[in-house]
Amino acid sequence: MRGLVFLVAACILAGTVGCGGTRGEAPKAYRRGESGPNPMPEEAPWKEADITLPPYPRDQDLILFEPRGQTTNRFYVDGSSLTVDPDRVIRFSLVIRSAEGARTVSYSGVNCKTAGWKDYAFGPDGDRWERVADPQWREIRDQQMNNHQYTLASEFFCYGGIFSGGPTGDAKSIVRHLKHPPTPDARVPARYN
Numbered sequence: 001m002r003g004l005v006f007l008v009a010a011c012i013l014a015g016t017v018g019c020g021g022t023r024g025e026a027p028k029a030y031r032r033g034e035s036g037p038n039p040m041p042e043e044a045p046w047k048e049a050d051i052t053l054p055p056y057p058r059d060q061d062l063i064l065f066e067p068r069g070q071t072t073n074r075f076y077v078d079g080s081s082l083t084v085d086p087d088r089v090i091r092f093s094l095v096i097r098s099a100e101g102a103r104t105v106s107y108s109g110v111n112c113k114t115a116g117w118k119d120y121a122f123g124p125d126g127d128r129w130e131r132v133a134d135p136q137w138r139e140i141r142d143q144q145m146n147n148h149q150y151t152l153a154s155e156f157f158c159y160g161g162i163f164s165g166g167p168t169g170d171a172k173s174i175v176r177h178l179k180h181p182p183t184p185d186a187r188v189p190a191r192y193n
Contacts, residue, residue: 053129054081057093063178069147072099079175112158
């Protein structure tokens with residue numbers, strides 16, 4: 001019996017010594033581009049796709065959406081022009097109508113990863129595009145008035161809001177979401193709906 005107790009005690013002690021002794025080193029973590037057992041490929045630098053301007057927007061293709069904040073304008077996306085291109089930029093025609101009847105038409109893009117907005121062309125005379133000479137990306141900001149850029153990016157175009165890294169889906173699913181937006185949750189304060 002004494003031998004059995006000694007044997008059990010020796011096994012327990014050996015097990016704890018084995019566990020508490022020197023451990024092996026953790027495997028080295030490799031960064032993108034470093035060589036290692038399974039090196040991650042270098043990520044190619046982002047390159048904006050070449051764009052082709054779509055046909056000028058027609059009234060029957062316009063989808064009304066309501067931006068957050070205050071406005072007297074009406075805002076529309078031309079569903080037939082909306083694309084999600086290989087560079088993951090969402091491009092579309094935007095029509096803004098003022099209460100007085102003025103109409104502003106642009107062909108624009110949203111980059112969800114950088115929260116960027118770019119206007120590629122405007123429709124100054126009502127039936128044709130005029131390209132912007134040197135279009136630049138601008139940061140999308142949450143505004144109190146005419147907050148259409150932020151609303152489109154955060155509620156319709158970008159998964160999880162802006163700076164999320166990607167579109168909510170393909171062009172068809174984004175158009176469907178514009179046509180049938182979710183109803184706000186009454187339990188959530190209006191600022192977060």
